[in-house]
Amino acid sequence: xxxxxxxxxxxxxxxxxxxxxxxxxxxxxxxxxxxxxxxxxxxxxxxxxxxxxxxxxxxxxxxxxxxxxxxxxxxxxxxxxxxxxxxxxxxxxxxxxxxxxxxxxxxxxxxxxxxxxxxxxxxxxxxxxxxxxxxxxxxxxxxxxxxxxxxxxxxxxxxxxxxxxxxxxxxxxxxxxxxxxxxxxxxxxxxxxxxxxxxxxxxxxxxxxxxxxxxxxxxxxxxxxxxxxxxxxxxxxxxxxxxxxxxxxxxxxxxxxxxxxxxxxxxxxxxxxxxxxxxxxxxxxxxxxxxxxxxxxxxxxxxxxxxxxxxxxxxxxxxxxxxxxxxxxxxxxxxxxxxxxxxxxxxxxxxxxxxxxxxxxxxxxxxxxxxxxxxxxxxxxxxx
Amino acid sequence: xxxxxxxxxxxxxxxxxxxxxxxxxxxxxxxxxxxxxxxxxxxxxxxxxxxxxxxxxxxxxxxxxxxxxxxxxxxxxxxxxxxxxxxxxxxxxxxxxxxxxxxxxxxxxxxxxxxxxxxxxxxxxxxxxxxxxxxxxxxxxxxxxxxxxxxxxxxxxxxxxxxxxxxxxxxxxxxxxxxxxxxxxxxxxxxxxxxxxxxxxxxxxxxxxxxxxxxxxxxxxxxxxxxxxxxxxxxxxxxxxxxxxxxxxxxxxxxxxxxxxxxxxxxxxxxxxxxxxxxxxxxxxxxxxxxxxxxxxxxxxxxxxxxxxxxxxxxxxxxxxxxxxxxxxxxxxxxxxxxxxxxxxxxxxxxxxxxxxxxxxxxxxxxxxxxxxxxxxxxxxxxx
Numbered sequence: 001x002x003x004x005x006x007x008x009x010x011x012x013x014x015x016x017x018x019x020x021x022x023x024x025x026x027x028x029x030x031x032x033x034x035x036x037x038x039x040x041x042x043x044x045x046x047x048x049x050x051x052x053x054x055x056x057x058x059x060x061x062x063x064x065x066x067x068x069x070x071x072x073x074x075x076x077x078x079x080x081x082x083x084x085x086x087x088x089x090x091x092x093x094x095x096x097x098x099x100x101x102x103x104x105x106x107x108x109x110x111x112x113x114x115x116x117x118x119x120x121x122x123x124x125x126x127x128x129x130x131x132x133x134x135x136x137x138x139x140x141x142x143x144x145x146x147x148x149x150x151x152x153x154x155x156x157x158x159x160x161x162x163x164x165x166x167x168x169x170x171x172x173x174x175x176x177x178x179x180x181x182x183x184x185x186x187x188x189x190x191x192x193x194x195x196x197x198x199x200x201x202x203x204x205x206x207x208x209x210x211x212x213x214x215x216x217x218x219x220x221x222x223x224x225x226x227x228x229x230x231x232x233x234x235x236x237x238x239x240x241x242x243x244x245x246x247x248x249x250x251x252x253x254x255x256x257x258x259x260x261x262x263x264x265x266x267x268x269x270x271x272x273x274x275x276x277x278x279x280x281x282x283x284x285x286x287x288x289x290x291x292x293x294x295x296x297x298x299x300x301x302x303x304x305x306x307x308x309x310x311x312x313x314x315x316x317x318x319x320x321x322x323x324x325x326x327x328x329x330x331x332x333x334x335x336x337x338x339x340x341x342x343x344x345x346x347x348x349x350x351x352x353x354x355x356x357x358x359x360x361x362x363x364x365x366x367x368x369x370x371x372x373x374x375x376x377x378x379x380x381x382x383x384x
Numbered sequence: 385x386x387x388x389x390x391x392x393x394x395x396x397x398x399x400x401x402x403x404x405x406x407x408x409x410x411x412x413x414x415x416x417x418x419x420x421x422x423x424x425x426x427x428x429x430x431x432x433x434x435x436x437x438x439x440x441x442x443x444x445x446x447x448x449x450x451x452x453x454x455x456x457x458x459x460x461x462x463x464x465x466x467x468x469x470x471x472x473x474x475x476x477x478x479x480x481x482x483x484x485x486x487x488x489x490x491x492x493x494x495x496x497x498x499x500x501x502x503x504x505x506x507x508x509x510x511x512x513x514x515x516x517x518x519x520x521x522x523x524x525x526x527x528x529x530x531x532x533x534x535x536x537x538x539x540x541x542x543x544x545x546x547x548x549x550x551x552x553x554x555x556x557x558x559x560x561x562x563x564x565x566x567x568x569x570x571x572x573x574x575x576x577x578x579x580x581x582x583x584x585x586x587x588x589x590x591x592x593x594x595x596x597x598x599x600x601x602x603x604x605x606x607x608x609x610x611x612x613x614x615x616x617x618x619x620x621x622x623x624x625x626x627x628x629x630x631x632x633x634x635x636x637x638x639x640x641x642x643x644x645x646x647x648x649x650x651x652x653x654x655x656x657x658x659x660x661x662x663x664x665x666x667x668x669x670x671x672x673x674x675x676x677x678x679x680x681x682x683x684x685x686x687x688x689x690x691x692x693x694x695x696x697x698x699x700x701x702x703x704x705x706x707x708x709x710x711x712x713x714x715x716x717x718x719x720x721x722x723x724x725x726x727x728x729x730x731x732x733x734x735x736x737x738x739x740x741x742x743x744x745x746x747x748x749x750x751x752x753x754x755x756x757x758x759x760x761x762x763x764x765x766x767x768x
Contacts, residue, residue, distance in 0.1 A: 247658050
């Protein structure tokens with residue numbers, strides 16, 4: 001047996017980070033935690049440090065318990081940008097939310113490392129920079145998201161130019177059967193109750209508006225180097241088929257599985273091996289009986305259309321779109337605007353947006369800031 | 385562009401052979417016919433010789449038209465066993481039915497050739513000999529059957545030992561919803577009317593009894609080097625999901641497509657490339673709406689159980705089982721026995737069969753002959 005793979009878990013106290021640590025905990029012969037980075041939850045980080053005894057630690061917040069744990073284990077503080085390229089790290093898992101994931105991802109790719117990526121914003125805002133870093137440095141991206149992991153698995157052993165279409169599956173969100181009148185009166189409490197996956201508030205609302213699926217189409221473009229014209233979204237309410245790929249000859253491959261994030265996490269860390277994480281329930285398609293597919297309704301869920309448009313337009317449109325959405329979701333959760341105002345805010349901001357072509361990081365962050373300001377100023381009930 | 389691949393089509397006048405020639409006809413830059421072998425349909429072979437101008441020809445039957453075509457094109461007669469290893473052949477496609485496919489397959493594999501295999505009996509009767517020839521000669525098998533092609537595609541890029549289960553899909557045959565009383569009164573005419581695929585009489589009846597699916601489980605064992613315990617059959621009436629593979633981590637891959645045999649044929653010939661054969665309709669899962677799965681009923685369709693038992697037992701059981709089935713189907717088509725007598729005949733023959741372990745070809749052919757004689761002697765209405 002080879003040495004354990006040495007993992008840096010960036011965003012270790014978030015949902016993906018905690019599940020990644022669970023995978024590593026169950027497979028101690030295979031994986032070793034050498035670095036942990038977290039944001040504000042310093043107490044949970046302290047527990048993780050005590051358990052996994054990483055070489056490197058970083059946190060946004062301070063806490064006496066964290067300081068004690070670091071002192072007790074002899075860990076060293078190291079900024080998150082450097083963690084991903086520390087010589088002791090084989091694979092960084094980028095599970096940090098937002099722009100915080102960008103520099104570690106770029107650094108690791110430029111250094112020729114594989115990166116297990118669970119951060120959506122990095123690819124949505126700066127997919128072209130990530131792609132450039134990959135090509136120049138020889139690094140590789142291994143998706144952790146269940147949909148993109150499915151596509152990745154379907155592409156193994158296939159020729160790179162052979163993709164005719166990527167079919168991203170979408171559960172349809174919590175309100176897939178609501179009409180517009182019902183959608184107009186959806187509350188934050190209703191939106192936070194996702195049927196299949198347990199996630200944070202922002203991504204749960206994005207799942208309900210289909211903005212999350214829209215962002216996944218942009219991620220798919222950059223992860224698999226295809227134009228937006230080759231990406232489609234298919235409704236699939238069972239969340240069993242995690243996505244499909246159609247090849248040049250009309251053959252379609254799909255990846256299926258029980259909804260358990262530990263499956264794509266272990267694969268991103270263990271590739272090209274597969275490491276069963278116990279207990280792993282087997283998928284029983286005969287017991288499930290039927291798998292349903294349909295077309296998403298972009299009249300009722302305009303965020304999907306807006307995100308795919310932003311991805312197709314490129315430049316700083318995706319960054320502006322994502323920033324506007326973040327503000328709109330915050331305003332919705334705060335009771336300031338309605339559920340159907342979320343796409344309206346995004347559309348108003350996108351229509352006014354002055355895009356910069358092939359933007360550097362500065363232009364992206366500027367577009368982000370401008371879009372946030374614009375999104376805050378859009379009144380409830382406004383239409384593009 | 386590279387030189388066209390040079391194909392020997394063995395069984396060129398059969399269903400698979402004709403479709404293979406259609407693929408080659410549509411992709412003349414990619415493929416070239418260098419050898420054609422057929423059985424009794426010498427007139428159709430004559431047409432094929434005139435069109436494709438192969439270097440080598442062979443036929444069981446003689447016809448003046450064939451003699452004329454051979455003379456006009458300057459083709460040379462060559463026995464089918466030698467065709468598969470002729471120096472001008474890159475890939476033999478073994479589309480001959482029955483034991484006739486065995487020697488060409490073994491010869492080509494021993495010579496380190498890839499073999500596009502569409503012959504069921506070769507693997508059912510002599511799978512271990514085929515596997516030995518592969519290993520010793522370094523050849524490879526590329527399945528042409530849609531189910532096995534699906535499994536093959538799902539395995540690309542995967543580790544060989546990673547298979548946890550192979551899930552072969554089955555449409556359920558023409559009578560999947562019949563109860564035993566209805567099955568007892570099924571006529572040959574009813575049995576020959578298969579809902580999805582157009583095939584010969586023997587395979588159509590075998591599809592209705594699920595014997596065909598049972599034989600496919602044995603083929604899967606040998607093609608993918610797994611024991612019968614890892615092979616399952618799943619009912620899937622739409623015939624869209626051609627089969628699935630579950631891997632060691634619980635992840636499942638499936639291959640889907642419109643039911644068109646030209647798709648697996650081009651893949652077996654073009655691998656590792658995919659060659660679109662026009663017109664290639666795209667699969668539209670959203671329009672299909674639902675894909676259904678269930679468990680096969682081995683009470684109503686005992687042939688599935690019998691074939692899987694024979695595959696698990698090994699030795700000469702599969703050869704005896706296949707021979708008994710062939711006789712039973714002939715007797716059913718001749719009106720001599722009923723539809724439910726087919727599994728009864730097979731089971732009676734299997735129960736009496738004295739199996740030979742790790743049989744050579746002689747023992748296999750002897751088991752075949754003994755089983756045929758035994759199957760002819762089983763009276764209608766007999767039970768094991």
